[in-house]
Amino acid sequence: MSLSLHSLLNKYGVNPTLSGRYVWQKDKEAYGIEYPLPIRQEYLDLMKLVLGLHIIETDRLGDIATQLILETSFPDYFLPIIDQLQSLFLHLTDYRIELKVAPSRFKAKPKRLDEGSHYKKAVLFSSGLDSLCGAIEFSKQYATALTHCQTNQVVFHKALELSRMQQLNRSPLFCFNAMTKSTAGGMSNTRGLLFLSFAYSVVASLGMESVMFCENGSQMLDVMASSLVYPNKPATKNTNPVYIEAIERVLSSFGDKRIRIERPYQELTRSEIIAPLKNHIRFEQTFSCFTTRGKTAMCGICYNCFLRRMSLLALDIKENIRTYERHPFELASIEEQSESYQSNLRILLHVLRHYAKILNEDLVTLDEVKLYARDYFKNPIDLATRSAKDVFLGVMRSLETVEHAKLNQLGKKAKELLNQIDKSLLVDRSEELIRLSLIQKT
Numbered sequence: 001m002s003l004s005l006h007s008l009l010n011k012y013g014v015n016p017t018l019s020g021r022y023v024w025q026k027d028k029e030a031y032g033i034e035y036p037l038p039i040r041q042e043y044l045d046l047m048k049l050v051l052g053l054h055i056i057e058t059d060r061l062g063d064i065a066t067q068l069i070l071e072t073s074f075p076d077y078f079l080p081i082i083d084q085l086q087s088l089f090l091h092l093t094d095y096r097i098e099l100k101v102a103p104s105r106f107k108a109k110p111k112r113l114d115e116g117s118h119y120k121k122a123v124l125f126s127s128g129l130d131s132l133c134g135a136i137e138f139s140k141q142y143a144t145a146l147t148h149c150q151t152n153q154v155v156f157h158k159a160l161e162l163s164r165m166q167q168l169n170r171s172p173l174f175c176f177n178a179m180t181k182s183t184a185g186g187m188s189n190t191r192g193l194l195f196l197s198f199a200y201s202v203v204a205s206l207g208m209e210s211v212m213f214c215e216n217g218s219q220m221l222d223v224m225a226s227s228l229v230y231p232n233k234p235a236t237k238n239t240n241p242v243y244i245e246a247i248e249r250v251l252s253s254f255g256d257k258r259i260r261i262e263r264p265y266q267e268l269t270r271s272e273i274i275a276p277l278k279n280h281i282r283f284e285q286t287f288s289c290f291t292t293r294g295k296t297a298m299c300g301i302c303y304n305c306f307l308r309r310m311s312l313l314a315l316d317i318k319e320n321i322r323t324y325e326r327h328p329f330e331l332a333s334i335e336e337q338s339e340s341y342q343s344n345l346r347i348l349l350h351v352l353r354h355y356a357k358i359l360n361e362d363l364v365t366l367d368e369v370k371l372y373a374r375d376y377f378k379n380p381i382d383l384a385t386r387s388a389k390d391v392f393l394g395v396m397r398s399l400e401t402v403e404h405a406k407l408n409q410l411g412k413k414a415k416e417l418l419n420q421i422d423k424s425l426l427v428d429r430s431e432e433l434i435r436l437s438l439i440q441k442t
């Protein structure tokens with residue numbers, strides 16, 4: 001079946017004209033929205049195409065659709081990327097969709113915006129912890145703009161609220177409205193493509209330098225070594241350096257300027273990113289959960305919640321208990337023990353076993369990590385070891401707060417794994433993190 005992009009977006013109620021630029025005004029409680037979003041028409045067409053692909057993935061339309069037709073006044077921009085984008089989409093989603101460019105009868109000319117470039121870097125701002133750290137740290141060093149794709153109202157409002165903080169009040173928040181009537185939802189592998197394409201469009205339209213993708217290295221490395229870390233479970237491809245570089249290649253073929261996607265935190269663990277900024281972050285306002293989008297409390301048991309919680313505990317930061325719905329190591333009531341709960345605990349157990357092997361210097365695991373990651377990370381073994389120490393330091397502190405009788409299966413296994421690890425490694429690591437906390441980045 002052939003789909004027209006135009007009618008697909010209409011059917012899903014997409015309205016990119018609701019996108020905007022949000023600037024907090026110093027003395028006022030209200031924010032100002034300026035229309036239209038200052039991105040060039042050809043990039044707006046690119047965003048529509050990427051959003052169309054995102055809908056095809058999230059609503060499983062790839063089961064029936066075989067072709068997507070884009071009508072545009074800028075076919076010359078799209079022709080060089082069509083094949084690459086098709087193959088990237090296939091790798092991300094397993095859907096084989098043929099993309100076709102149809103020149104529009106209306107001939108618009110690509111134009112430069114009058115804006116000029118006030119900003120150097122665009123920080124991709126998801127409302128998660130890493131992107132907030134990046135926004136705070138890099139806004140101090142460069143004139144930055146924050147970019148967000150609005151796929152969920154709760155997360156969007158968190159992003160908006162976070163952008164009000166004093167350290168960010170000179171950085172406007174550019175938002176692309178990607179709200180759709182798509183209902184199937186679930187894990188998306190095109191979310192990264194959507195966010196990166198938008199940041200890229202802002203940077204290219206305004207003549208800025210680069211996009212900053214501030215994901216922590218622990219997660220990027222785990223996602224790369226996914227068959228070791230989460231066997232039989234597909235890992236998100238949104239933070240995998242292989243795909244980020246592939247997306248960068250596609251976007252660089254669109255238009256006339258190659259723009260870099262920088263990954264400034266790729267060699268750092270999440271605790272290392274947070275340590276120097278920890279006094280400046282309102283942790284309760286950030287949202288890191290994979291699975292409870294739309295709710296205000298995070299699930300507490302998905303991989304992302306777990307990594308966040310352990311990384312903060314490694315720094316001795318205790319979050320409000322209402323931050324999460326569940327504790328990963330505490331027995332849940334029978335009603336709370338769904339299949340997804342069990343499946344999350346199984347993944348976390350794999351992650352802990354993987355990290356325990358690294359700390360116990362299991363040579364097979366170390367070699368495999370190196371093999372996967374050597375082309376993308378400077379020292380993957382060292383990064384994996386530091387990540388493992390942070391997580392087990394968090395596990396140690398977390399287990400101290402749960403009575404033995406209340407431990408669930410994962411809690412009991414975590415305790416066994418912790419007992420096999422040389423504790424002096426964790427004590428040394430704790431001191432290292434305290435030293436990092438004393439460096440002031442803001």
Ligand SMILES: [Zn+2]
Binds near residue numbers: 288298302
């Ligand atoms: Zn979660």
